[in-house]
Amino acid sequence: MIGLVACGHTLGGVTAVDFPTINTGSGIAPFDDTRLFDNHIATNYIQGPTIDPLVKGPALTDSDGRIFGSDGNTTMKSFSSSAATFASTCATLIGRMIDTVPSGVTLRDPVVPISFKPRDYLLSVTPAGILNLQVTADIFGPSVINNDRVVTLHWADRQSTTCASGACSASPVSTTSKTTLRNGNTLQSYTFSVNASATASFSSFWFTVDEVGNGANVTTQNNGGGNYPVDDLIANVPAYSCGILSGTDIARITTAVRTDGATQASDVSVEAMLQNRVSMTADLTTVSASPGTAPFVSPIPQYTFYTALIPGDTNLFCQYLNYEFSATFAGITHTGPLLEGACSIRAIKIQVACSAT
Known part of the structure; x- marks a missing residue:
C-alpha cells in the first residue's frame, strides 16, 4: 500500500x-x-x-x-x-x-515493433520561397547500431514518380544512436533536411539502406512499394509563426496554401489546443485563417500565406500550444501534421513565462 x-x-x-x-x-x-x-x-x-x-x-x-x-x-x-x-x-x-488479466483470457502474440519507420515529417516554405522537407528515419531493434550503414533519402517531383533533375537524393544532416533502451533494443536515427523549388516540389519520398556502405547489401524502404506521400497543397511557415506575449492572442500561425492549381482552397483553418500545465486544463478551438498581410505574405506565386491568431490569456503561465492546419480543395480536406508551438521548423513548445508571474 x-x-x-x-x-x-x-x-x-x-x-x-x-x-x-x-x-x-x-x-x-x-x-x-x-x-x-x-x-x-x-x-x-x-x-x-x-x-x-x-x-x-x-x-x-x-x-x-x-x-x-x-x-x-x-x-x-x-x-x-x-x-x-x-x-x-x-x-x-x-x-x-x-x-493482471482475468482467468480464461487468451493473450495474443507480442506486438513486434516496426524495424524501419520515418517520423517527424514536415513540409515548410521559407521566406525566400524555398520548399523544405524534413524527416527522420528510425532503425529499431536489437543491436542495430552500425556506423558503416549508409541511409539515403530519395524523392520524386510533384508531377512525377521520379526525379526530373536526376539529383533528388541526399545524405542525413545528423545521426543519433541510443543503446540503453529497454528490452535489449537499440535505436539509430537519421535526420534529413532537403530543399526544392516550388515548381519542382515533392510528391513522395523513400529510402535506401546500405548496411555495409559499399553497395553490396542495399535494401529499399518505400512503404511497401507505394513510397511515402508528400501533400504539398499545404505547408508550414515557421518563420512567420510565433508566440505573442501581449494582447488577447497568444500565438500567430501562418500556413502556406498552394494556389497555382485549377482548384482553389476553401475553409483554411487552424485547430489549436492550448494547455495550461498548472491548472491541468486544455482549450480546443478552431480558428479561420485569412490571407496574410505584409510582412506575412508569400514571395512566390505558387503559394498564398494564410494567418490565424490563436486566442488566449497571455497573463497566465506554463501554457503550451499544439496545433494543426487544414485546407479544403474540391471538397477534400487536407490536414498538416500535428505540431507543438511555433517559432521553429521543428516541434518547439510555446512557453509563456513559465517561471513565475
Whole structure:
C-alpha cells in the first residue's frame, strides 16, 4: 500500500476545484517539488520540507501521511535513500496491475515493433520561397547500431514518380544512436533536411539502406512499394509563426496554401489546443485563417500565406500550444501534421513565462 501510494503520488496533485477543503488555493497543489516520475515524493517527506497536501494539508485526514508512516517510515526511508529502489518498486507494483488479466483470457502474440519507420515529417516554405522537407528515419531493434550503414533519402517531383533533375537524393544532416533502451533494443536515427523549388516540389519520398556502405547489401524502404506521400497543397511557415506575449492572442500561425492549381482552397483553418500545465486544463478551438498581410505574405506565386491568431490569456503561465492546419480543395480536406508551438521548423513548445508571474 505504501509503495502504491508513493508511486502514484510522484506525479500530479490535488485540484482546488474538486477538493477545496484540502487545496484552499487555486489550481493544483502538487504532491512533490518536481513534475518528474522520481523519488522526490519520498525525499520531500523524509528530509523535508514536504509540500504534499495529503501529508500536511488543512484537512484532518492527512491520508498520505498516515499511510507513509504506517510502518514507522521504513519504506519511505528506503525510497528516499535510493532512487533506484523507488523506480524498481514502482515498476514491479505497476507492472503487476497492468499484467493482471482475468482467468480464461487468451493473450495474443507480442506486438513486434516496426524495424524501419520515418517520423517527424514536415513540409515548410521559407521566406525566400524555398520548399523544405524534413524527416527522420528510425532503425529499431536489437543491436542495430552500425556506423558503416549508409541511409539515403530519395524523392520524386510533384508531377512525377521520379526525379526530373536526376539529383533528388541526399545524405542525413545528423545521426543519433541510443543503446540503453529497454528490452535489449537499440535505436539509430537519421535526420534529413532537403530543399526544392516550388515548381519542382515533392510528391513522395523513400529510402535506401546500405548496411555495409559499399553497395553490396542495399535494401529499399518505400512503404511497401507505394513510397511515402508528400501533400504539398499545404505547408508550414515557421518563420512567420510565433508566440505573442501581449494582447488577447497568444500565438500567430501562418500556413502556406498552394494556389497555382485549377482548384482553389476553401475553409483554411487552424485547430489549436492550448494547455495550461498548472491548472491541468486544455482549450480546443478552431480558428479561420485569412490571407496574410505584409510582412506575412508569400514571395512566390505558387503559394498564398494564410494567418490565424490563436486566442488566449497571455497573463497566465506554463501554457503550451499544439496545433494543426487544414485546407479544403474540391471538397477534400487536407490536414498538416500535428505540431507543438511555433517559432521553429521543428516541434518547439510555446512557453509563456513559465517561471513565475
